[in-house]
Amino acid sequence: MPKRVDHEARRRAIAEALWRIACARGLDGASLRDVAAEAGISLGQLQHYFSSKDEMLVFALKYLSGLAEERIRARLMGLAAPPSPRDVLRETVMEMLPLDEESRTGNLVQIAYFVRALHDERLRGHAKEGVPALRAFYADQIRAGIARGEVETSRAPDAEAMLLIALTDGLTTYLLLEVCTPEEAKGLLEDHLERLFTR
């Protein structure tokens, strides 16, 4: 055998090149040749690591959501030992917003995938698989808030969780469109949580 190559590392590098292209020109504007050029490799080499474009797209999506999840996990680790549900929710939500360049790229790519998923049966599964888990996570935090007497018992955890997800998503949209400012978005979410946690 020739020199041994770290296949996964190569695939990740290619996926990151795909993100950059998708971020600048959209997913449909990312041809295999473009991605290869962005990654600094030849088309043949790219095809050596991904036997089809679809395989590359799916890999890049799972890699992306994995990274996002990891970022959130790391941020939550930075909180005080037993973090309050409110802090957990705030930090999670803030991490999902496109407030820095890396997160902006991630969100742009995520949205590109979302739109493709609307017309692509296979991608749809991958695209929405994380939502129920996130919703359950939020609902658990709200339930904990109720148990601690920080949230009114009249609030339905599952409904409030969906509300929070939708709100984050909508604000993400308008942040990307530059219709609203980062400070504004943060303030709106902060106020929303403030009202949820009556303390």
Added chain:
Amino acid sequence: MPKRVDHEARRRAIAEALWRIACARGLDGASLRDVAAEAGISLGQLQHYFSSKDEMLVFALKYLSGLAEERIRARLMGLAAPPSPRDVLRETVMEMLPLDEESRTGNLVQIAYFVRALHDERLRGHAKEGVPALRAFYADQIRAGIARGEVETSRAPDAEAMLLIALTDGLTTYLLLEVCTPEEAKGLLEDHLERLFTR
């Protein structure tokens, strides 16, 4: 001259064919030939009415948002003579959600345009031009609610308007992905307005 043709009607028919294609396969999957075939005309005929693909895309977008605006206006006309701000907000928001097939198509196409606008300087202008107006409209309704003593004075009209827009948008996303049901979305918005209008 030959048979006189209603140019605008032809252009609208072509735009509607474009919507159907974009709804099923995405905007990038809509080639001129596909659109022509869907409209039941030849490629040459289509090019007679739109000198470039870009012109067709822009026309179809403005036609779409015009129709949506008209639908909302018509729905508001059906309310009692002096409608309460709360009713105005509820009916407007409900009309924007993808709850019937027509609205679902409209929202799918709208999102396809939105994503393209993220990477297309020219389209961006068209895509976000309606947001400030909608926001101002919502804010006015909330201000009216405050004046009538139906909304607490502690609520900031402009912030609440942005919140409502973002929430509607997020729920639209998850409705289209079939992560949440129409009943659930309606309930969430209803409850949100219920909390805003303390009466």
Added chain:
DNA sequence: TGTTTTCCAAGTCAGTTGTATGGCAATAAG
């Protein structure tokens, strides 16, 4: 009846797309 303007069909063109192929270089195993 001719003329002119509008409408539209078919074909062509250069460019791009995803995929497939043949072959070369490097290296570990025999």
Added chain:
DNA sequence: CTTATTGCCATACAACTGACTTGGAAAACA
């Protein structure tokens, strides 16, 4: 040393794209 395997590349290919050109049919006006 031989050989098989892996990494990689250049090229080719068929399909498709948007734009353009040509020419002719149809109908209103002279």
